[in-house]
Amino acid sequence: MIRVGELSIPTLDDLSFLNKKILVRLDINSPIEPKSGKLLDDSRIKAHIPTLRELIEKGNALVLLSHQGRPGDSDFVGLEEHSKVLSRYLGQEVEFVEDVMGPYALNRIRELRSGEVIMLDNVRLVSEELIEAPPDQHARSFLVNRLSKVVNSFVNDAFATAHRSQPSLVGFPVVIPSSAGRLMEREVSALAKIFNSETSPKVFVLGGGKVQDSIRIIENLSKRRLADRILTGGLLAEVFMIAKGMNLGKENLQILERHGILSLVPRAKKVLLAGAPVEVPVDFRVESQGNVIEESSTRISGIIKDVGPTTEEIYSSFIRDAGLTVLRGPMGVIEDERFRRGSSSLLRAALESKGYVIVGGGHMISVIGEAQLDPAKVHVSTGGGALLLFLAGESLPALEALSRGVKA
Ligand SMILES: Nc1ncnc2c1ncn2[C@@H]1O[C@H](COP(=O)(O)OP(=O)(O)O)[C@@H](O)[C@H]1O
Numbered sequence: 099m100i101r102v103g104e105l106s107i108p109t110l111d112d113l114s115f116l117n118k119k120i121l122v123r124l125d126i127n128s129p130i131e132p133k134s135g136k137l138l139d140d141s142r143i144k145a146h147i148p149t150l151r152e153l154i155e156k157g158n159a160l161v162l163l164s165h166q167g168r169p170g171d172s173d174f175v176g177l178e179e180h181s182k183v184l185s186r187y188l189g190q191e192v193e194f195v196e197d198v199m200g201p202y203a204l205n206r207i208r209e210l211r212s213g214e215v216i217m218l219d220n221v222r223l224v225s226e227e228l229i230e231a232p233p234d235q236h237a238r239s240f241l242v243n244r245l246s247k248v249v250n251s252f253v254n255d256a257f258a259t260a261h262r263s264q265p266s267l268v269g270f271p272v273v274i275p276s277s278a279g280r281l282m283e284r285e286v287s288a289l290a291k292i293f294n295s296e297t298s299p300k301v302f303v304l305g306g307g308k309v310q311d312s313i314r315i316i317e318n319l320s321k322r323r324l325a326d327r328i329l330t331g332g333l334l335a336e337v338f339m340i341a342k343g344m345n346l347g348k349e350n351l352q353i354l355e356r357h358g359i360l361s362l363v364p365r366a367k368k369v370l371l372a373g374a375p376v377e378v379p380v381d382f383r384v385e386s387q388g389n390v391i392e393e394s395s396t397r398i399s400g401i402i403k404d405v406g407p408t409t410e411e412i413y414s415s416f417i418r419d420a421g422l423t424v425l426r427g428p429m430g431v432i433e434d435e436r437f438r439r440g441s442s443s444l445l446r447a448a449l450e451s452k453g454y455v456i457v458g459g460g461h462m463i464s465v466i467g468e469a470q471l472d473p474a475k476v477h478v479s480t481g482g483g484a485l486l487l488f489l490a491g492e493s494l495p496a497l498e499a500l501s502r503g504v505k506a
């Protein structure tokens with residue numbers, strides 16, 4: 099059992115996983131090259147290997163389930179390439195089943211033999227998966243109903259999606275014996291230990307594109323007075339700059355509008371008025387007619403793609419003195435090599451700092467690459483939003499569902 103506050107969450111040690119058919123919820127949502135649809139990083143895939151190996155060695159047959167991206171976004175792709183990467187790491191075939199809960203998938207699951215592993219397609223192809231609702235409601239969804247009838251138990255190893263109350267994360271524990279996987283266990287135990295409120299100053303480096311999540315995180319951090327400084331980058335910084343009355347130019351406003359995040363400006367204003375210690379970049383690397391140029395935040399004419407060198411310097415100086423630095427979400431469009439510098443230089447400053455470092459989220463951990471890090475100094479979390487909400491003291495629906503779930 100893992101204990102988190104009031105919750106007791108069963109692990110692989112608490113259930114009998116021998117010669118069973120097990121549905122395993124992974125989070126292998128990874129950065130994708132927008133034009134080719136190719137995987138740019140496989141850190142999240144690798145992180146699940148210990149759970150999968152352990153279950154296979156005990157003679158179980160595995161049905162793997164994950165999402166990738168969100169419908170409408172360029173990283174919303176199928177999971178065939180992911181299944182090949184998994185096959186390589188596991189050293190055995192992971193058969194890709196181009197279906198989620200239709201007759202093809204259900205028949206293939208019924209036929210599964212001990213030790214076999216199949217990967218279903220992107221669970222967000224199922225419209226129900228896009229709804230957030232309580233576990234009891236999701237337990238009645240088509241997805242949970244159909245899949246729970248053809249497997250014996252459920253393992254949730256998707257820490258990075260533990261903050262979503264979607265059917266594949268909270269529905270199964272209501273109806274079949276369920277436990278956390280080893281990655282979920284490792285993440286939750288490590289983070290619960292690490293976050294010692296005595297450590298200070300605490301610096302949060304927040305970027306990326308999930309602005310709604312990030313504002314919710316900042317509201318939480320601020321309410322609980324957990325952050326000494328919040329250094330922003332990515333689209334998040336742009337929303338806060340508008341909230342502070344700065345002018346980003348027409349094109350950048352249109353991009354924010356297209357992402358549906360311009361409407362978050364009033365909420366960002368409220369966060370600032372409540373006294374959240376939010377800093378915004380003083381300069382940027384922008385793209386203008388195919389060229390990369392550096393511009394001050396007071397005079398922006400190109401499309402913002404990364405924070406600029408002066409911002410890197412100022413942010414790095416705060417990070418170097420931090421007792422704890424948490425980095426989540428890149429500072430720029432890291433899929434383009436020309437706009438990785440902001441993220442990689444702040445990561446470097448954190449690794450050179452005197453304090454402890456937590457790096458989270460699919461894009462930010464891809465910036466680490468193959469670098470070997472000292473586990474006594476750095477925790478690399480597969481979670482981004484889940485990590486930050488957990489650190490800010492929010493209860494994560496997937497953990498709650500596991501702790502309430504039916505026991506074997
Ligand atoms: N200035 C920017 N303009 C457009 N997209 C950006 C910008 N900065 C960062 N991004 C995008 O944010 C995305 C990553 O954000 P997010 O999913 O929130 O991070 P993570 O997966 O690490 O939690 C990347 O695809 C990146 O291109």
Ligand SMILES: O=C(OP(=O)(O)O)[C@H](O)COP(=O)(O)O
Nearest residue numbers: 127258259459460481482483484
């Ligand atoms: O990448 C994820 O979260 P993150 O960007 O907060 O790290 C998870 O896969 C959750 O994806 P979602 O934010 O589309 O629900």
